[in-house]
Amino acid sequence: MTGATVWLTGLPSAGKTTIAYALAERLRGEGRRAEVLDGDEIREFLSAGLGFTRADRHTNVQRIGFVAELLASNGVIALVPVIAPYADSREAVRKRHQTEGSAYLEVHVATPVEVCSERDVKGLYAKQAAGEISGLTGVDDPYEAPESPDLRIESHTQTVQESAAALHGLLVERGLA
Ligand SMILES: Nc1ncnc2c1ncn2[C@@H]1O[C@H](COP(=O)(O)OS(=O)(=O)O)[C@@H](OP(=O)(O)O)[C@H]1O
Numbered sequence: 567m568t569g570a571t572v573w574l575t576g577l578p579s580a581g582k583t584t585i586a587y588a589l590a591e592r593l594r595g596e597g598r599r600a601e602v603l604d605g606d607e608i609r610e611f612l613s614a615g616l617g618f619t620r621a622d623r624h625t626n627v628q629r630i631g632f633v634a635e636l637l638a639s640n641g642v643i644a645l646v647p648v649i650a651p652y653a654d655s656r657e658a659v660r661k662r663h664q665t666e667g668s669a670y671l672e673v674h675v676a677t678p679v680e681v682c683s684e685r686d687v688k689g690l691y692a693k694q695a696a697g698e699i700s701g702l703t704g705v706d707d708p709y710e711a712p713e714s715p716d717l718r719i720e721s722h723t724q725t726v727q728e729s730a731a732a733l734h735g736l737l738v739e740r741g742l743a
């Protein structure tokens with residue numbers, strides 16, 4: 567089967583990780599090889615030492631894009647729930663896939679910041695509001711939303727299973743699942 571990279575971009579607590587794991591489970595149940603390149607795990611190992619400056623975020627995204635493409639070119643569906651706030655960083659990853667002939671889909675998990683900060687899975691929005699951290703994406707650091715993603719998911723209006731199903735539908739439509 568053809569592999570692919572599916573990049574889920576969006577704000578912290580948008581639902582990127584939850585949707586990625588739900589879809590991975592579904593794909594594995596269908597006999598596909600799927601891997602989730604979780605941003606938090608990557609930052610512990612592959613991107614250890616990188617922070618959240620623009621340059622570090624770019625480096626992080628390029629490293630993850632490199633690994634995802636390797637997986638995709640070997641028949642794996644690489645699911646990447648990583649913020650990737652800058653359009654030029656995401657574009658560079660797309661170009662790498664194009665050059666290597668690997669499929670690449672960009673999915674915008676477009677949960678409004680008000681909903682994300684309500685969910686606040688890791689307590690980051692509360693910390694930012696309390697002045698304990700700064701440079702939080704979507705609050706006091708940039709997030710350049712994709713202009714024409716392959717799919718936009720409104721996670722605040724649907725269940726996790728509905729979001730995962732919408733993404734699965736896109737993969738089927740593109741002949742990737
Ligand atoms: N300042 C700041 N801004 C944004 N995010 C922050 C920050 N500090 C820590 N975190 C947490 O780091 C998690 C991983 O970030 P990413 O590697 O996906 O970010 S990036 O693409 O390099 O910008 C990211 O995970 P998710 O919540 O899953 O998006 C955040 O929870």
Ligand SMILES: Nc1ncnc2c1ncn2[C@@H]1O[C@H](COP(=O)(O)OP(=O)(O)O)[C@@H](O)[C@H]1O
Binds near residue numbers: 585720
């Ligand atoms: N449709 C949905 N898709 C994804 N997550 C949802 C959805 N509805 C509610 N949630 C909840 O939102 C939170 C998103 O957290 P997480 O997946 O860690 O976000 P991110 O990886 O973008 O930081 C989870 O607690 C999840 O259960």
